[in-house]
Amino acid sequence: MRLQNKTALITGGSRGVGRAAAERFIAEGAKVYITDVVADRGQATAAEIGATFIQQNVAEEADWQKVVAQLEADGANLNILVNNAAILQYGNIDMESLEGWRRLMSVNSDGVFLAIKYMLPLLEKAGGGSIINMSSSSALMGVPDFCAYTASKSAVRGLTMSTAVLCKQRANKVRCNSVHPDGINTDMMREVSGQAKADPDQYKNSAPFICQAEDVANVIFFLASDDSRHVNGIALSVDNTSTIHPPYL
Numbered sequence: 001m002r003l004q005n006k007t008a009l010i011t012g013g014s015r016g017v018g019r020a021a022a023e024r025f026i027a028e029g030a031k032v033y034i035t036d037v038v039a040d041r042g043q044a045t046a047a048e049i050g051a052t053f054i055q056q057n058v059a060e061e062a063d064w065q066k067v068v069a070q071l072e073a074d075g076a077n078l079n080i081l082v083n084n085a086a087i088l089q090y091g092n093i094d095m096e097s098l099e100g101w102r103r104l105m106s107v108n109s110d111g112v113f114l115a116i117k118y119m120l121p122l123l124e125k126a127g128g129g130s131i132i133n134m135s136s137s138s139a140l141m142g143v144p145d146f147c148a149y150t151a152s153k154s155a156v157r158g159l160t161m162s163t164a165v166l167c168k169q170r171a172n173k174v175r176c177n178s179v180h181p182d183g184i185n186t187d188m189m190r191e192v193s194g195q196a197k198a199d200p201d202q203y204k205n206s207a208p209f210i211c212q213a214e215d216v217a218n219v220i221f222f223l224a225s226d227d228s229r230h231v232n233g234i235a236l237s238v239d240n241t242s243t244i245h246p247p248y249l
């Protein structure tokens with residue numbers, strides 16, 4: 001029960017890694033809020049695992065104001081923020097449209113910016129805490145077939161470092177780290193395989209090395225817990241060497 005008396009908020013928590021992290025946090029004694037843009041699945045997941053659901057599009061500023069209002073109304077002391085919600089889109093620079101680029105950036109990049117902007121004051125008010133940003137191995141190496149996604153996850157990495165240093169300067173006891181998995185066996189990966197069917201050879205060239213959602217949730221849990229209290233600003237790879245030696249090379 002290493003998260004007893006802690007409150008966590010996990011975006012995109014209705015399935016995949018977000019759900020696995022929520023389940024782990026609850027097993028460790030935390031009170032957990034999950035948010036998601038998909039309301040029925042979010043409500044069902046929350047009921048199944050014992051979390052509280054807030055419907056939210058992370059790209060909408062008004063939705064973050066709604067989250068703040070609910071946490072304040074509940075008298076919640078926020079200790080842990082997991083910026084997990086994201087979308088994945090197949091397309092290299094020739095294939096990607098400006099519209100597609102902006103749609104992806106609004107969720108994956110603006111969403112994390114808004115989360116930290118609105119949640120950091122709550123974490124500070126609670127006396128400190130941990131921000132965990134889901135990035136990707138793609139932020140640490142070049143992935144041509146997912147150009148917008150790769151750029152968005154690099155933005156997350158940059159914002160992670162900026163936030164970590166700000167928190168150190170403020171001595172506010174908030175830490176901020178990013179997690180960089182390669183392929184995870186979730187619906188996101190299955191859905192993008194469908195998108196890439198039109199171009200199977202290219203997709204094969206960037207075929208990921210797959211781990212399970214729980215493998216990533218375990219790492220998120222470490223960064224959320226006080227065991228990582230001196231870990232701030234790192235990029236934590238969860239990829240069984242893929243970043244240092246891509247499996248397709």
Ligand SMILES: NC(=O)c1ccc[n+]([C@@H]2O[C@H](COP(=O)([O-])OP(=O)(O)OC[C@H]3O[C@@H](n4cnc5c(N)ncnc54)[C@H](O)[C@@H]3O)[C@@H](O)[C@H]2O)c1
Pocket residue numbers: 011012013014015016017018035036037038056057058059083084085086087107134135136137180181182183184185186187188189
């Ligand atoms: N699956 C992988 O192979 C992989 C690899 C590296 C990094 N990641 C990252 O890990 C995190 C979790 O991925 P996953 O595989 O569990 O994905 P997933 O698609 O299974 O789950 C993502 C969740 O986010 C929600 N979501 C999407 N857009 C949203 C929005 N605008 N507002 C609120 N919620 C929204 C979805 O409804 C979904 O429930 C993501 O940040 C992803 O980029 C995934």
